[in-house]
Amino acid sequence: MTLSTHAPTLAREADGWARSRxxxxxxxxxxxxLILALVVVGGATRLTESGLSITEWKPIHGIVPPLSQAQWQEEFDLYRQIPQYQLLNKGMSLSDFQTIYWWEWAHRFLARSVGFAFALPLAFFWLTGRIEPWLKPRLVGLLTLGGVQGGIGWWMVASGLVERTEVSQYRLAVHLTMACIIFASTLWIAKGLSPQRIEAPPTGHSAKVGALLVALALLQIYLGGLVAGLNAGLSFNTWPLMDGQIVPANLLAMSPAWRNFFENVMTVQFTHRCGAYLLFTVALLHAIAARRLAPGSRHAKMATHLAGLVTLQAALGITTLLLQVPIGWALLHQAGALLVLAGAVFHARELKGAYPLPAAA
Structure with missing residues (x-):
């Protein structure tokens, strides 16, 4: 068979893969x-102190909420056995319990919905031959990460059921960061599947800086998880000074020193501020360099948009802090963190270019 006879077949195969992509x-x-919505609802669950209202892990049975007065009373009785009720909420009415219960139930329901929304289409695309061989392990990896995240979620909740009145900030930060890693990985693969205009990066280091921005965004989210876990945003509600100083005293008051970065409210908030300054500086310098070295290019535009997102997120963070963390502003700030991460992922992925189609590989 000649090359000319092969050409139409290869073109049809390429078109088929493009449609599947x-x-x-x-x-x-x-x-x-859905993951973004899940993270925001998780933030609301944390801010309303609702995360310990469901004291058992029922991956299947837990889909159905209490449907009778007796079932509600049973759930309430379980909650009344944990320290959060006994030390903070003693005397809470059943109606008040139902309010916090629905927040946690909604969070878990959304998490299950993400699982179904991923697993069922994955099975369909796989069985109908629409997934390229190289893509299969990546998608299975995402599914596996989702299962691991479910276990991390219960590991986090369990930390607040015996001796504490709230979950461990260590585990909360891990849970939040893992959700964002799954979010970023999903966007990374999706962006790589989109047709992109071939355009050389401004410099040989541009792709590395793009990856650095993704890493800094994830680090800042982790630090924000520690802030949330310690309610550190409710203290030192001034900016740019903190406790009346640029660099406050007593940042290393605990011993050993490393504990301050995870357990000292002042140090945790200060570290989160420093992370924001670093992310803002790198994003701004990257945008300036891209516009100077490749004016008018798509990479320069995306770098500029990312710097704008980081600036907006910083403004949201400062506003949330100054207002002493009202729930609406706090959730905007949390959603903004994921939008910054998404912008960083899109920019970094575009600097690497799209995955080649099989016929062109």
């Missing part, structure tokens, strides 16, 4: 949107 890409973007 389009479907998979939209599916992954939909999953990412």
């Amino acid at each position: 389009r479907l998979i890409r939209f599916w992954l973007y939909g999953v990412a949107a």
Whole structure:
């Protein structure tokens, strides 16, 4: 068979893979949107102190909420056995308990929905031959991370059921960061499946800086998880000074010194501020360099948009702090963190270029 006879067949195969990629890409973007909603509802669960209202892990049975007065009373009785009720909420009415219960139930329901929204289409695309061989382990990896995240979620909740009145800030930060790693990985794969205009990065180091920005965004989210876990945003509600100083005293009051970065409210908030300053500086310098070295390029535009997102997120963070963490502003700030992460992922992935189609590989 001649090359000319092969050409139409190869073109049809390439078109078929391109159509499959389009479907998979939209599916992954939909999953990412659900993860964003899940993280925001998780933030509301934390801010309303609702996360310990469901004291058992029932991955299947827990989909159905209490449907009778007796079932509600049973759930309430379980809650009344843990330290949070006994030390903080003693005397809470059943109606008040139902309010916090629904927040936690909604969070867990969304988490299960993400699992179904990922697993069922994955099975369909796989069985109908729409997934390229190289993509299969990546998608299975995402599914595995989702299962691990479910276990981390219960590991986090369990930390607040025996001796504490709230979950461990260590575990909360890990849980939040893992959700964001799954979110970023989903967007990374989806973006790589989109057709992109071939355009050389401004410099040989641009892709490394793009990856650094993704890493800094994830680090800042982890630090924000520690802030949330310690309620550190409710203290030192001034900016740019903190406790009346640029660099406050007593940052290393605990011993050994490393504990301050995870357990000292002042140090944890100060570290989160420093992380924001670092992310803002790198994003701004990267945007300036891209515009100077490749004016008008798509990379320069994306770097500029990312710097704008980081600036907006910083303003949201400062506003949330100054207002002493009202729930609306706090959730905007949390959603903003994921939008910054998404912008960083899109920018870094575009600097690497799209995955080649099989016929062109």
